[in-house]
Amino acid sequence: MKLHRHLCASTLELAKSVLVNHRVLDHELATAFEENPKWGKRDRSFVAESLFEVTRWRRAHSFLVDSEETQSLLCAQWILMGYELPEWCTYNGLPAEDILARQALLAEQPRAVRQSIPDWLDQLGEKELGEKWEPQLSALNQKPSVFLRVNTLLSTVEDTLDWLSEHNVQASRIEGHPHALALEPGKILPKSLRLDGRIEIQDPSSQYIAPLLDPQPGQRIIDACSGAGGKALHLAALSNNEARVFAMDVDQKKLKQLQYRAKRARATAISPKPITETIHVDFADVADALLIDSPCSGLGTLKRQPDLKWRLKPSSLDRVRSIQAELLENYPQMLKSGGKLLYATCSILPSENQDQITKLMEKHPGKYRLLSQHNLLPSETGHDGFHASLLIKEA
Numbered sequence: 566m567k568l569h570r571h572l573c574a575s576t577l578e579l580a581k582s583v584l585v586n587h588r589v590l591d592h593e594l595a596t597a598f599e600e601n602p603k604w605g606k607r608d609r610s611f612v613a614e615s616l617f618e619v620t621r622w623r624r625a626h627s628f629l630v631d632s633e634e635t636q637s638l639l640c641a642q643w644i645l646m647g648y649e650l651p652e653w654c655t656y657n658g659l660p661a662e663d664i665l666a667r668q669a670l671l672a673e674q675p676r677a678v679r680q681s682i683p684d685w686l687d688q689l690g691e692k693e694l695g696e697k698w699e700p701q702l703s704a705l706n707q708k709p710s711v712f713l714r715v716n717t718l719l720s721t722v723e724d725t726l727d728w729l730s731e732h733n734v735q736a737s738r739i740e741g742h743p744h745a746l747a748l749e750p751g752k753i754l755p756k757s758l759r760l761d762g763r764i765e766i767q768d769p770s771s772q773y774i775a776p777l778l779d780p781q782p783g784q785r786i787i788d789a790c791s792g793a794g795g796k797a798l799h800l801a802a803l804s805n806n807e808a809r810v811f812a813m814d815v816d817q818k819k820l821k822q823l824q825y826r827a828k829r830a831r832a833t834a835i836s837p838k839p840i841t842e843t844i845h846v847d848f849a850d851v852a853d854a855l856l857i858d859s860p861c862s863g864l865g866t867l868k869r870q871p872d873l874k875w876r877l878k879p880s881s882l883d884r885v886r887s888i889q890a891e892l893l894e895n896y897p898q899m900l901k902s903g904g905k906l907l908y909a910t911c912s913i914l915p916s917e918n919q920d921q922i923t924k925l926m927e928k929h930p931g932k933y934r935l936l937s938q939h940n941l942l943p944s945e946t947g948h949d950g951f952h953a954s955l956l957i958k959e960a
């Protein structure tokens with residue numbers, strides 16, 4: 566296989582901005598695709614695969630090539646992808662034969678090197694999850710697949726499968742997730758289908774969350790951290806637009822996106838509400854059900870966002886933990902007595918999940934009753950890592 570000089574140069578620029586300047590991979594890649602409309606499907610997938618994999622395996626590659634330079638790491642990635650490096654592709658590190666030979670030595674390296682993760686994060690994962698940590702790392706280092714949620718406001722699973730197949734996209738159902746479809750590994754959904762309201766791209770673990778609230782017609786449901794609406798749209802669909810879903814967020818841009826998605830999905834149940842300082846007072850005792858899909862480390866989604874592990878810092882984790890405690894303290898004021906509180910994160914760390922709930926219940930004895938807790942571990946599901954705690958507000 567032959568490497569193309571201009572694509573390699575563009576990929577190197579992208580890799581530097583992600584690995585050296587700590588920019589967000591998804592944003593950088595989307596901008597590069599926009600700025601290079603002449604890149605064909607194969608060019609795009611070369612750039613995307615090189616960038617995702619070099620980011621995921623940064624530390625392991627740096628052992629293989631014996632260098633931390635981005636150019637050397639990328640060259641190691643291309644060698645592992647089966648490319649022969651042309652003359653113009655020079656780097657400071659071990660030659661191709663040595664890189665391939667050192668793969669066998671990787672297994673003997675410390676876990677943080679083999680699994681390509683910063684030391685501090687490896688130590689934290691071990692402390693919090695013990696022997697369950699390494700299986701999560703292995704699962705989170707896999708390449709992700711694309712999953713869809715069928716929007717039951719506009720279609721059925723059966724009709725959606727037929728529609729996708731008419732467009733040459735083969736998908737399959739997933740056991741235990743009634744509205745989820747999996748695309749064949751490596752398959753990407755064409756933009757025209759992606760923008761059709763019949764489907765939303767959503768991981769099965771994320772699809773597990775909204776049904777836990779069991780939305781009923783006539784209920785008022787608050788999604789206090791709705792973002793661009795992944796779960797708010799699902800809540801609207803589950804209630805067949807017969808509940809009212811107040812979608813709140815501090816980020817106005819995300820609420821705008823949500824409005825666009827809701828229109829496309831015919832999710833008329835959704836009313837976006839920007840978060841203000843007094844929101845929990847303005848909406849006091851209003852909701853029959855409250856979802857706090859809290860800001861978190863995002864560690865459960867490393868498969869899709871491998872750049873996150875290099876951007877996260879112990880101080881940013883402390884900050885999200887304190888936001889989580891604050892949201893759990895304030896937002897349940899919006900819930901009626903007897904209402905359901907669902908706390909969710911896409912983290913796999915107990916300190917962001919069940920420990921936050923334990924602290925909440927200890928701080929307010931008798932105020933909450935725990936109905937169920939769900940730790941969706943990537944090693945067990947093959948999907949993103951998520952946590953959900955479902956409680957009743959007693960008083």
Ligand SMILES: C[S@@+](CC[C@H](N)C(=O)[O-])C[C@H]1O[C@@H](n2cnc3c(N)ncnc32)[C@H](O)[C@@H]1O
Nearest residue numbers: 789790791792794795796814815816858859860
């Ligand atoms: C995990 S994301 C939500 C994802 C979204 N629920 C979904 O399913 O697509 C967390 C969201 O919390 C928002 N957020 C951050 N601080 C907040 C606060 N104090 N109150 C409400 N939302 C907040 C962020 O803007 C972000 O959109």
